[in-house]
Amino acid sequence: MSTALVWFRDDLRLTDNPTIADAVAAAGTVVPVYVVDPRRRGEGRYGADKLGPHRAQFRRESLADLRSSLRERGGELFVRRGRAENVLPDLAEQVGADMLYTQTKPATEERTREHRVRAALPDDVAVERRWTHTLYHVADLPTPYESIEDTFTPWRKTVENEATVREPVAAPEAVTTPTLDPGEIPTLAALDIEEPPSDERGVLPFNGGESAGKKRVQEYIWEGDHLREYKQTRNGLLGADYSSKVAAWLAAGCLSPRWLHGEVKRYEDERVENEDTYWLVFELLWRDFFQFQFCKHGGDFFTESGIRNVDKAWEQDRTAFRRWADGETGVPFVDANMRELNRTGYMSNRGRQNVASFLVDALGIDWRWGAAYFEQQLVDYDVASNWGNWAYQAGVGNDSRDNHFDVLSQAEYYDDDAAYVQTWLPELDGLPPQETHRPWRLSEREQAEYGVALGVDYPRPMLDIEARYDELNG
Ligand SMILES: Cc1cc2nc3c(=O)[nH]c(=O)nc-3n(C[C@H](O)[C@H](O)[C@H](O)COP(=O)(O)OP(=O)(O)OC[C@H]3O[C@@H](n4cnc5c(N)ncnc54)[C@H](O)[C@@H]3O)c2cc1C
Missing domain, CATH: 1.10.579.10 (DNA Cyclobutane Dipyrimidine Photolyase, subunit A, domain 3)
Structure with missing residues (x-):
């Protein structure tokens, strides 16, 4: 029987997560693992931290939720601290892994980390990467990302006309994991990050995790019936329901854009289909656009003169x-x-x-x-x-x-x-x-x-x- 490590990254969900679904289908035993990597926090660019209290808290809650969903299916989420390229080969050896399944993402740091892990793993551990972050699959783009348009509208029109959104993949029903120390999800204090302030004026309590993300969609789309007026209200400023507020769950991968798209389609079938309902999909296309732009331009996005090499004199005050x-x-x-x-x-x-x-x-x-x-x-x-x-x-x-x-x-x-x-x-x-x-x-x-x-x-x-x-x- 084979064993697969499943390295969770920004895909902290079970529904429509082909990485874990394929691993479970391919291997008798899976080892779902999240690596708390010191490089994801601490001083980042230009004097700011990479990870502040709000997102750190959200991620912690997302991990706790993923762990409890895996436990409900008979499995476990193993949490380890350290550099992914050290932690994962050690774990692979410990459990005798034959494969590593993981999400792949367009941004440069994420890619570099992925390559380092691959290089550090023994040759007989096969690496399987899955593209799970966008509405349209990268392989389904009418034009390969290297040559896509840099302007949103023509890109969107081509994609809408020529590509199809794949069906979401069901969550695995049962997950078999070995008996190992599960490892603790570190507190913010252990990561040297302050607790986020709480403020009742906030638009929503952003609780991390797939369960909270689905609850938000249930409340916004179904119970509140707000999708029918989304385009008209999305420029609002106060309150929970002027926009979907799903971005945090999408960013951590607690929700998949394909699953959300499926909810929009179901709402259109069961309630109403109008410009407003389409507009949420339109915004998801903006999100996809930037993801594929990052594939195309990579590190140029972080340079002063950007992807178009525009020479501007910026103040450094x-x-x-x-x-x-x-x-x-x-x-x-x-x-x-x-x-x-x-x-x-x-x-x-x-x-x-x-x-x-x-x-x-x-x-x-x-x-x-x-x-x-x-x-x-x-x-x-x-x-x-x-x-x-x-x-x-x-x-x-x-x-x-x-x-x-x-x-x-x-x-x-x-x-x-x-x-x-x-x-x-x-x-x-x-x-x-x-x-x-x-x-x-x-x-x-x-x-x-x-x-x-x-x-x-x-x-x-x-x-x-x-x-x-x-x-x-x-
Ligand atoms: C300077 C600047 C920085 C931004 N930084 C981020 C960021 O780090 N993360 C992030 O998710 N969004 C970012 N956005 C885009 C957008 O402002 C947020 O996605 C949105 O406000 C989140 O609220 P919502 O989930 O209610 O969005 P909605 O208005 O309900 O939109 C639905 C979803 O569509 C996507 N979306 C909407 N607008 C955009 C857009 N312009 N670009 C990319 N995706 C979009 C998001 O996933 C969003 O959750 C940024 C916009 C600006 C102008």
Whole structure:
């Protein structure tokens, strides 16, 4: 009887996970293992940590959930600490493994790790890699990823017309694992990471794991019946249901995009099919687009001049950057969003576009600092989605137009009653909504009347943002 190691990475699920499904089908005994690798945390790029408290907590919960799902099927999740290329060959020897099954991902660090593991394993251990992170399988793309278009719309149209989404794969019913020390899922303290703050203003409690991810989909799509209005609400800022909030579960692989797509199709069959229901699939195509762009361009996505080699002079002003990161710029819409991110690990898509544009367009600060900060803070950080969207916003990625967001008019449009800003900046909640987004216009007398002193209760703006937009708008 053969034995297969199953190395879990960003695929912490059993439903629609061909890696474990194929391993169970091929081997009598499987050894599901997660390696807590020190290189996934600690100091990353540009002074930010690679892994902040929100995502660390989410991953811990995801591992606990995966372990209990495996135990329900008679198996176990083995957790080991160390470098994957050391841990996995040792384990392979200990259990006499014939095969190693694992997820493969497009990003450079992940690929490097995979190659090192393969090199460190004895030659008689066959390595089986499975592509499980996207809606469309890489092998089903009409054009090989090396030569796909760099622009979203033509790429999307070709894929929609010429490719099909594969059927999700069922979770294994029974899993046979050997008797070994299961190993502890390390606490955050053991990883030297602080506990994340808890804040009741957060849009959702983001509990990690496949069970919590499925529960979120059940609540959002089925019980709340929100999919029928998804496109109309997705630019919202407050509350659980203006968008799907599934990104964190997709990023850790607790949910598969194909399974989610299947839920959308079922909803369309059983309830309603309209532009809004399609739009969730459209957004999943954006996600796929960045994944395949990463396959194509690799490490170029992390360079200053990006995949298009755009020469721009970026400011390297640490003090200004810190004000942005801390939500202390004095521009309420930016600060409210950054404070939400810092407290909860989440920010709406509208918010992300605006704070990113503020950093790169209004302040002209190195876009990679912003991307690295998001990498640390986001509960749903995904290497391709994050660096791809940042590069896009900075004008060095998949968009050749140099578009900036005017955060003041965006705030007045999307937060016209200032409810969002006043939620995250309670020091401004005495202001009439129409005064809230530009508090620098208040006279001393008005400040006294509304109970806010600029420079004391809330910062004065770090730049003359109205003049800056006049300049950018030409
Ligand atoms: C500067 C910046 C950084 C970002 N960083 C990340 C990141 O690290 N991880 C991440 O998952 N998304 C990222 N996004 C994309 C998007 O903002 C989030 O996916 C979305 O806000 C998550 O909320 P949701 O799950 O409710 O999304 P929904 O609006 O409900 O969308 C459904 C799903 O589609 C995908 N999706 C939607 N928009 C995009 C997009 N523009 N690019 C890629 N996928 C998308 C996500 O998987 C999302 O969960 C970033 C966007 C910007 C502008």
